[in-house]
Amino acid sequence: MPVPTPAPGPHRDLRLATHTRRILHLDVDAFLASVEQARQPKLRGKPVIVGGAPTSRNLVMSCSYEARAEGVHAGMRSKEAARLCPRAIFLPGDSQAANAKRSHIARILLQISPRVQIASIDDFFIDLTGSGRLLGPAFEVAVELKQSILTQTAMPVTIGIGTSKLMARMAGKLGKPGGVAEVLPHHECAFLAHLPIKHLPGVGHVIRRRLESFHIQTIGQLALVSREVLFTTFGVLGLTLHDRARGLDPDPVESECSIDADGNLHSRAPRSIRRDSTFEPEEGRREQIEAMLAWLIDRAAGRLRSHGLCAGSLEVRLVYVDTRTPAQQRQNPESKGLSARKRLRPTTQDTATLLDQARILLHSLPQRRALVKRIGISLLLLKKSAGHQGELFSNSEEHPESETNSRASRGDRQAVLDRTLDELRERHGFGRVLRGDSLPLLTSHPLNQNGFVLRTPSLNQ
Secondary structure (H helix, E strand, O other), X not given: OOOOOOOOOOOHHHHOOOOOOOEEEEEEOOHHHHHHHHHOHHHXXXXXXXXXXXXXXOEEEEEOHHHHOOOOOOOOEHHHHHHHOOXXXXXXXXXXXXXXXXXXXXXXXXXXXXXXXXXXXXXXXXXOOOOHHHHOOHHHHHHHHHHHHHHHHOOOEEEEEEOOHHHHHHHHHHHOOOOEEEOOOOOHHHHHOOOEHHHOOOOOHHHHHHHHHOOOOEHHHHHOOOHHXXXXXXXXXXXXXXXXXXXXXXXXXXXXXXEOOOOOEEEOOOOOEEEEEEEXXXXXXXXXXXXXXXXXXHHHHHHHHHOOEEEEEEEEEEEEOOOOOHHHHHHOOOOOEEEEEEEEEEEEOOHHHHHHHHHHHHHHOOOOOOOEEEEEEEEEOOEEOOOOOOOOOOOOOOOOOOHHHXXXXXXXXXXXXXXXXXXXXXXXXXXHOOOHHHHHHHHOOOEEOOEEOOEOOOOOO
């Protein structure tokens, strides 16, 4: 996108106080459904639902606004969505296509400002503070940016503008779908005053019910409550709510990506790496569950090494099909999910080591007489790797007659193997080279150049 040419003469943004923040929040409308409509133009204007087929026990991951007009919403069961909208087109979604669209949008934004934060798979923050003389007023930049993204990616977006990330996000809610909305500087309290309390970030169902029991129903009413009372009632969260109710949010836009001279997108090193996959249909075979665990570890470890990081902690999660009665589910809504976590000493980026520890954690989880719905892993406490330190003596007792084994430890061999696989996958695609631990997935999941096609709500890579 070319840098906008500001209108001649002074504009409103230039009359603001120095260093007044101008933050844009860009949200892609119905992201996953819009990706499918961009890939297949014949789907535009039709009710598109991304999620499991209505014949299976699956949820709606995303739906176009044509489907929403019929009462469909994300999180609804696919069977119920099909009843409400019989003419809906159900699609499984494509995580690789979605990530490609996200990267394309990020590259467009980086042409406007180097301060771009990818908040999630479908929303971004852009800091335009101090760029008024170069780019023009933030509102005009947002209008041109919206049109440029639609032209280049065929993705509809909504943009909110404010003096903070909080206000930009809340302004964007008013502009949905496909609009541009701005909360003017110094008008934050007036904007928030009459909004229902549920619209304030950080106010979930439990907090909302608690506030309503005190007859606090609007954000303006919450702003009248003192910090001391909110801290006594809600702890540290109460202090955050006190500031947000007044439109205060000092959280900066953190630059998370950049583009090089060749136009390639580079992301900042992550604080954690999470990978999840949903089984469709639900899975009961242990070898398939462990094969999926191996694949998720393989993908996560590859990304870990690409950023030169090591993991200091590992978590494994398992979700079973909920066979409890509705009453039991209401009493303990989280009991169907299990997790186990372990500190890794020393820290590691070795795929084999991470997989060994993940299997130990998986086997430590209670087994139930129910099918597995989802499995996931997280790599936590990430820190910069100091590089692989070779070992002086071999610790391998396998095939002592082998010259290779006599000269290299298991850790050294695994480091070489990881490095070689990373180079091959970078050249030919992640799905072109498989580890043996993941091979059982070939019987249940399609494989392409980028890897196995998974049913993953989080659209991991």
